[in-house]
Amino acid sequence: MEIKSPQFKSRASAALENEQLQSALTHVRSNFIDKRAKAARELPEFEALRDAARDIKNHTLEHLDAYLEIFEAKVTEGGGHVHWAQTATDARGIVLDICRRRNVKTVTKGKSMIAEEIGLNEFLEANEITPVETDLGEYIIQLRREPPSHIIAPAVHLTMEQVRDGFREAHTHLPDSRPMDEPENLLREARGVLREKFLGADMGITGANFLVAETGTSIIVTNEGNGDLTQLLPRVHVVIASIEKVLPTLEDMSQIVRVLARSATGQEMSVYTTLSTGPKRPGDPDGPEEFHVILLDNGRSSMLGSEFRDVLRCIRCGACMNHCPVYHAVGGHAYGWVYPGPVGAVLTPSLIGVDQAGHLPNASTFCGRCEAVCPVRIPLPKMMRHWREREFERQLSPAGQRRNLKLWAWFARRPFIYRLATGVASRALAMWGGRRRRIGWLPMADGWTAHRDLPAPQGGTFIARYHRQRRRRRS
Amino acid sequence: MSARQAILGRIRDAIGDAATPEARATAAARRVEAHPRGTIPKQARHNRPVVLFAKKAAKAEATVRRVKSYEEVAEAVHRFMREHELPLNLRHGDDERLANIVWPDDMTTSRGPSDGSDLTTVSHAEGAVAESGTLIMGSGPDNPTTLNFLAENHIVVLRGRDVQGSYEDIWTTMRRRLGKGAMPRTVNMITGPSRSADIEQKLILGAHGPLRLHIIVVED
Numbered sequence: 001m002e003i004k005s006p007q008f009k010s011r012a013s014a015a016l017e018n019e020q021l022q023s024a025l026t027h028v029r030s031n032f033i034d035k036r037a038k039a040a041r042e043l044p045e046f047e048a049l050r051d052a053a054r055d056i057k058n059h060t061l062e063h064l065d066a067y068l069e070i071f072e073a074k075v076t077e078g079g080g081h082v083h084w085a086q087t088a089t090d091a092r093g094i095v096l097d098i099c100r101r102r103n104v105k106t107v108t109k110g111k112s113m114i115a116e117e118i119g120l121n122e123f124l125e126a127n128e129i130t131p132v133e134t135d136l137g138e139y140i141i142q143l144r145r146e147p148p149s150h151i152i153a154p155a156v157h158l159t160m161e162q163v164r165d166g167f168r169e170a171h172t173h174l175p176d177s178r179p180m181d182e183p184e185n186l187l188r189e190a191r192g193v194l195r196e197k198f199l200g201a202d203m204g205i206t207g208a209n210f211l212v213a214e215t216g217t218s219i220i221v222t223n224e225g226n227g228d229l230t231q232l233l234p235r236v237h238v239v240i241a242s243i244e245k246v247l248p249t250l251e252d253m254s255q256i257v258r259v260l261a262r263s264a265t266g267q268e269m270s271v272y273t274t275l276s277t278g279p280k281r282p283g284d285p286d287g288p289e290e291f292h293v294i295l296l297d298n299g300r301s302s303m304l305g306s307e308f309r310d311v312l313r314c315i316r317c318g319a320c321m322n323h324c325p326v327y328h329a330v331g332g333h334a335y336g337w338v339y340p341g342p343v344g345a346v347l348t349p350s351l352i353g354v355d356q357a358g359h360l361p362n363a364s365t366f367c368g369r370c371e372a373v374c375p376v377r378i379p380l381p382k383m384m385r386h387w388r389e390r391e392f393e394r395q396l397s398p399a400g401q402r403r404n405l406k407l408w409a410w411f412a413r414r415p416f417i418y419r420l421a422t423g424v425a426s427r428a429l430a431m432w433g434g435r436r437r438r439i440g441w442l443p444m445a446d447g448w449t450a451h452r453d454l455p456a457p458q459g460g461t462f463i464a465r466y467h468r469q470r471r472r473r474r475s
Numbered sequence: 476m477s478a479r480q481a482i483l484g485r486i487r488d489a490i491g492d493a494a495t496p497e498a499r500a501t502a503a504a505r506r507v508e509a510h511p512r513g514t515i516p517k518q519a520r521h522n523r524p525v526v527l528f529a530k531k532a533a534k535a536e537a538t539v540r541r542v543k544s545y546e547e548v549a550e551a552v553h554r555f556m557r558e559h560e561l562p563l564n565l566r567h568g569d570d571e572r573l574a575n576i577v578w579p580d581d582m583t584t585s586r587g588p589s590d591g592s593d594l595t596t597v598s599h600a601e602g603a604v605a606e607s608g609t610l611i612m613g614s615g616p617d618n619p620t621t622l623n624f625l626a627e628n629h630i631v632v633l634r635g636r637d638v639q640g641s642y643e644d645i646w647t648t649m650r651r652r653l654g655k656g657a658m659p660r661t662v663n664m665i666t667g668p669s670r671s672a673d674i675e676q677k678l679i680l681g682a683h684g685p686l687r688l689h690i691i692v693v694e695d
């Protein structure tokens with residue numbers, strides 16, 4: 001997948017001007033937040049379960065090698081195959097090998113962020129294998145040849161009219177006069193079209209929400225049922241999962257499932273939580289003949305040894321972006337790669353490099369809402385700050401910004417001069433503000449004042465007031 | 476070096492030497508063996524699990540009917556199908572509890588997995604979870620998994636005494652039945668009929684799976 005993260009600033013500006021996008025984004029603001037809040041309120045043990053989810057994930061990461069080995073042994077014992085992939089290229093190669101061996105022409109796909117991460121669709125197409133996305137949102141954006149803009153609602157950036165236009169263009173075999181005015185019509189249409197694809201596919205590829213070591217099971221959590229048809233009907237089922245998806249036991253999975261749907265959509269439980277353990281067994285009238293799990297590293301093992309380990313707890317619920325004022329304003333595509341929002345701002349620099357994605361951790365107001373709602377309590381703002389520090393150390397931040405920070409540091413180390421200078425500056429700004437007490441334009445900061453006024457400082461600097469108050473209290 | 480060795484090696488380096496790989500393997504094996512339960516919500520301890528199950532399943536847009544015996548199942552199915560003006564054809568698997576049902580004369584039934592042409596299917600559940608109104612379905616010739624997904628109308632027969640409070644209770648039962656670490660090929664945990672909110676966040680029932688989920692609880 002093409003990386004557009006370096007253009008974050010221009011993409012964000014374009015997003016702010018895009019009326020259609022802004023209208024679509026209102027649904028994120030109004031919908032997800034209330035639903036999660038209600039679900040959390042209705043379960044008295046919700047906060048305790050968040051702690052449990054965090055602790056289970058931490059324990060697993062501390063014993064990751066051991067649980068992966070147990071998982072592998074169980075899958076193999078059950079007649080499945082485990083493949084290890086260090087990079088995206090390796091994972092794609094493994095998929096292609098299986099396709100070639102089993103003479104696969106069409107692949108249906110359940111929603112998988114990992115498949116996006118490794119750019120699987122483009123790769124399959126280049127090798128003359130047809131991938132068909134089957135999640136409604138993914139299908140809509142596949143027709144438009146767009147990446148997802150949200151990790152659980154891939155087409156959240158689109159309006160119904162845009163979806164309709166896409167269907168009109170793609171489903172030319174259907175009569176022009178068919179009803180297409182309601183979302184129901186469009187869903188029915190997609191169901192019909194995709195049903196054919198499900199029944200005709202040679203291979204089904206899904207991601208995994210969890211892998212359970214105890215039983216060698218891979219689990220997907222969905223609402224539409226498309227993931228189930230994907231893994232049930234074709235001859236071959238391939239799971240692509242990153243290594244941190246493994247959990248010790250079914251009990252551990254159950255703890256996390258309780259916070260997953262509530263944080264994501266506000267449901268108590270998603271409609272389908274499906275546990276797949278190996279291929280078709282003797283006597284089974286349905287199910288895949290082959291079951292493969294590809295365990296993908298692609299940068300995770302190095303994150304494990306870094307200050308970004310905690311983000312490996314992520315269960316991809318989407319709550320952090322649903323509550324993020326920056327995401328609300330610019331949507332997911334501005335982030336320029338697979339993972340948007342706060343979790344994307346932390347993950348993307350790890351996975352594609354801070355030189356490419358340095359803007360993302362800067363696109364934060366540090367309001368802290370992401371951390372407040374994250375079901376596995378990932379300290380996202382702290383990690384964004386880590387990236388800012390690294391970016392500074394590696395001299396990747398813009399020269400002007402670095403110069404100003406250095407200048408500030410020079411003053412900050414000399415308290416007397418600092419106070420003198422800030423005192424003078426605040427009086428000067430107060431005069432500049434005039435009777436309106438607002439500053440509409442400031443030299444060297446016109447990027448900031450272009451969109452809002454700076455309130456002019458009043459009544460001396462903080463330190464001066466602090467000293468005055470202490471003197472007053474003592475006397 | 477194989478990819479496997481390389482990845483495991485990097486993980487070991489990253490975790491550091493707080494514990495040896497052997498010590499970690501022992502700790503992991505112990506947790507798998509003990510499979511400790513964590514926080515179980517109080518609501519899962521309901522004194523009448525069936526009542527809570529019915530409430531939660533209805534909240535998830537399933538319809539629930541409670542009957543006194545397997546003899547009453549045929550009538551309940553029949554009524555549901557007439558209510559929705561469905562053709563009176565059914566498909567189900569080899570489950571004995573379903574095979575033994577005597578269906579009314581105007582209904583036709585067939586057996587086996589679904590190829591996508593069935594409008595209505597019937598399955599028997601392994602169990603259910605009261606706290607979220609979730610059905611537990613196991614794969615196999617008795618109740619083929621395709622029956623859970625391909626028809627627009629899915630009717631599930633559930634024995635009242637198989638309803639348990641929490642997910643954890645289900646795993647305990649499953650281990651007792653199948654042995655430790657063993658699982659059916661597919662376990663479907665189903666909570667309501669399929670749905671999508673991918674178009675303008677508007678929730679619509681009946682995405683790729685069933686549009687209607689009707690649950691008949693037998694309290695014999």
Ligand code: SF4
Nearest residue numbers: 314315317318320374
């Ligand atoms: S970082 Fe937390 S809130 Fe964001 S997607 Fe991951 S688990 Fe959900």
